Amino acid sequence: MYKYNDFDEAFVRERVAQFSAQVARRIDGSLTEDEFRPLRLMNGLYLQLHAYMLRVAIPYGTLSSRQMDQLAHIAETYDRGYGHFTTRQNIPYNWPKLPDVPAILSDLADVEMHAIQTSGNTIRNVTADHFAGAAADEVADPRPVAELIRQWSTDHPEFQFLPRKFKIAVSGAKADRAVIKAHDIGLYLREQDGELGAQIIVGGGLGRTPMVGKVLKEWVAFEDLLPYLEATVSVWNLLGRRDNKYKARIKITVHEHGIEEIQERVEARFAQVKQAFGGIDTEMLREIETHFAAPAFRNAPTDAFDSAYETDPVFRAWADTNLSAHKAPGYAIATISIKEPGQTPGDASADQMRVMAELARQFGHDELRISHEQNVILPHVHKSDLPAIHAALKEAGLATANIGLVSDIIACPGMDYCALATARSIPVAQGIATRFEELKLEHEIGPLKIKISGCINACGHHHVGHIGILGLDRAGVENYQITLGGDATEDMVIGDRTGPGFAYDEIVPAIERILFAYLDLRDGPEETFLDAYRRLGMAPFKDALYPPKEEKANAA
Amino acid sequence: MPRPFTPKAITANALLEGDVIYMSHEGQWVRDLRQARAFTEAEAAEAALAEAAKDGMAVGAYLTDVKLGEHGPEPTHFREDFRRTGPSNYFHGKQEATANV
Numbered sequence: 001m002y003k004y005n006d007f008d009e010a011f012v013r014e015r016v017a018q019f020s021a022q023v024a025r026r027i028d029g030s031l032t033e034d035e036f037r038p039l040r041l042m043n044g045l046y047l048q049l050h051a052y053m054l055r056v057a058i059p060y061g062t063l064s065s066r067q068m069d070q071l072a073h074i075a076e077t078y079d080r081g082y083g084h085f086t087t088r089q090n091i092p093y094n095w096p097k098l099p100d101v102p103a104i105l106s107d108l109a110d111v112e113m114h115a116i117q118t119s120g121n122t123i124r125n126v127t128a129d130h131f132a133g134a135a136a137d138e139v140a141d142p143r144p145v146a147e148l149i150r151q152w153s154t155d156h157p158e159f160q161f162l163p164r165k166f167k168i169a170v171s172g173a174k175a176d177r178a179v180i181k182a183h184d185i186g187l188y189l190r191e192q193d194g195e196l197g198a199q200i201i202v203g204g205g206l207g208r209t210p211m212v213g214k215v216l217k218e219w220v221a222f223e224d225l226l227p228y229l230e231a232t233v234s235v236w237n238l239l240g241r242r243d244n245k246y247k248a249r250i251k252i253t254v255h256e257h258g259i260e261e262i263q264e265r266v267e268a269r270f271a272q273v274k275q276a277f278g279g280i281d282t283e284m285l286r287e288i289e290t291h292f293a294a295p296a297f298r299n300a301p302t303d304a305f306d307s308a309y310e311t312d313p314v315f316r317a318w319a320d321t322n323l324s325a326h327k328a329p330g331y332a333i334a335t336i337s338i339k340e341p342g343q344t345p346g347d348a349s350a351d352q353m354r355v356m357a358e359l360a361r362q363f364g365h366d367e368l369r370i371s372h373e374q375n376v377i378l379p380h381v382h383k384s385d386l387p388a389i390h391a392a393l394k395e396a397g398l399a400t401a402n403i404g405l406v407s408d409i410i411a412c413p414g415m416d417y418c419a420l421a422t423a424r425s426i427p428v429a430q431g432i433a434t435r436f437e438e439l440k441l442e443h444e445i446g447p448l449k450i451k452i453s454g455c456i457n458a459c460g461h462h463h464v465g466h467i468g469i470l471g472l473d474r475a476g477v478e479n480y481q482i483t484l485g486g487d488a489t490e491d492m493v494i495g496d497r498t499g500p501g502f503a504y505d506e507i508v509p510a511i512e513r514i515l516f517a518y519l520d521l522r523d524g525p526e527e528t529f530l531d532a533y534r535r536l537g538m539a540p541f542k543d544a545l546y547p548p549k550e551e552k553a554n555a556a
Numbered sequence: 557m558p559r560p561f562t563p564k565a566i567t568a569n570a571l572l573e574g575d576v577i578y579m580s581h582e583g584q585w586v587r588d589l590r591q592a593r594a595f596t597e598a599e600a601a602e603a604a605l606a607e608a609a610k611d612g613m614a615v616g617a618y619l620t621d622v623k624l625g626e627h628g629p630e631p632t633h634f635r636e637d638f639r640r641t642g643p644s645n646y647f648h649g650k651q652e653a654t655a656n657v
Contacts, residue, residue, distance in 0.1 A: 050649045052574035344645045416643035426645045
């Protein structure tokens with residue numbers, strides 16, 4: 001884990017003091033809302049539908065037990081006793097009161113956390129593979145690079161008034177679990193001739209104009225990485241459109257100018273900025289890397305795991321869905337589902353947060369991760385400890401065995417909280433999860449990613465869901481469009497729209513029809529929904545979704 | 557012929573609590589839409605909004621369509637219905653406050 005140095009500590013504390021004074025001046029009337037708004041947004045404070053929302057960054061999704069405990073403390077002391085983990089590896093609090101926000105930021109600073117640049121036209125919280133440092137398929141741990149980017153981008157004087165927000169994600173593994181190609185810049189860490197570097201992807205993004213990122217450069221050595229990123233953001237900062245916020249993101253700049261022109265401009269700018277760095281960035285990366293040394297893995301028998309796996313079917317079901325391959329022998333990555341069917345995807349109560357913190361402390365080398373899929377991960381657990389972990393999770397209502405299945409749904413807050421939303425997302429996710437729980441078909445259906453957004457901005461990543469759902473306002477009524485065949489991995493595909501949308505009370509039955517059609521049409525249980533869709537195309541699913549007119553007439 | 561004017565209420569979020577507020581008949585901010593003043597003329601609504609917008613304790617004041625119900629103004633759009641009630645996943649927000657009265 002990265003430990004703040006004196007500079008980091010002083011910087012975050014100073015920002016807390018500044019914002020505390022700004023809040024006081026707003027409350028006593030010295031600042032108008034127009035003057036205050038950009039200041040609060042710089043510190044992650046939004047005003048949403050029912051209340052303020054404070055968006056706290058969880059840089060590259062990594063938390064210590066102490067930090068998780070503090071998030072629970074904040075939830076209980078200043079909010080409604082729960083936290084909501086998002087697709088951006090953030091934790092927004094939905095109910096803070098303005099006078100309490102300085103105290104919340106101070107409590108965050110106590111555990112080396114902040115809400116800086118979680119809003120505004122800046123480089124936002126850097127996200128990463130949630131299995132970082134643990135995954136069996138990892139080439140390099142993405143967190144040192146992500147932390148370097150966090151430090152470089154925080155309060156970067158050139159990049160405080162960008163054309164629009166800018167999101168960077170980093171993956172160091174073979175499989176892309178961080179939706180790299182849907183980011184303004186995505187990095188795949190790769191080795192070349194024994195040296196580490198990164199493939200640079202640019203211009204990906206979802207939202208109203210979804211685009212799959214393109215390769216800006218095949219490989220950049222670590223020593224050139226920061227100057228290269230600076231050159232890229234700098235080119236866009238000047239070239240990006242400021243006349244139309246819907247065309248301001250770098251994906252539009254790349255689309256309008258073409259990747260070749262962007263490459264040329266970035267290379268030219270890189271030649272200018274490279275010498276200004278003078279190697280300090282490489283020194284900093286080396287220093288940061290020391291913070292992320294692998295924990296002291298123990299060499300122990302896994303008998304306890306093996307016998308529980310054989311004798312306890314509930315444990316076995318959980319182990320089959322919620323564990324992933326770890327790079328250390330005898331270890332596993334355990335994903336804790338915070339998506340019990342019927343619950344709000346991504347929500348954990350303060351008590352649950354404390355249970356997870358304690359498990360990490362006791363069994364998990366003090367580390368936790370938050371995934372963009374809105375679950376919590378214990379990245380380093382010895383297999384022999386898993387039966388005890390599972391028992392503790394069961395007691396806390398956290399042992400749902402559904403990772404990667406129908407009820408493991410991504411959903412944005414939607415119109416239950418968000419001022420931008422055009423329809424609700426959460427109750428749709430709850431409805432689908434509950435329905436398939438009733439049908440007991442979750443395991444029969446197998447791997448499936450459903451992603452729901454409550455507006456065109458696509459915080460719920462609906463375009464890249466195997467089944468995507470987009471909630472819209474159609475003439476004053478909630479209406480839900482469906483897309484099929486999206487893929488969030490390194491082979492990213494934007495899903496295809498099925499046709500006309502469905503009313504709020506029709507959307508769960510519509511998803512059910514799609515999945516029954518899949519069960520009928522698949523080539524056996526090995527063929528996943530996504531594979532079946534790729535083989536069969538849209539037609540059979542469309543038939544299932546939209547019965548022919550005469551059938552409708554007969555039914556009526 | 558001009559389109560008939562849809563009645564309007566003035567709504568905003570409270571500066572300190574951040575919750576939804578409405579302008580009452582007395583020109584005070586209240587937390588229950590039913591106690592809000594419904595404006596039936598555009599000019600009066602605009603003038604009252606301009607006045608409300610000067611109040612530093614309210615944020616983002618705007619006019620919202622309402623229909624006149626038995627107990628006072630009611631929302632015409634589901635977004636405003638959520639604003640006056642609270643989220644649907646938890647019993648938080650205004651619905652909770654109303655239940656405690």
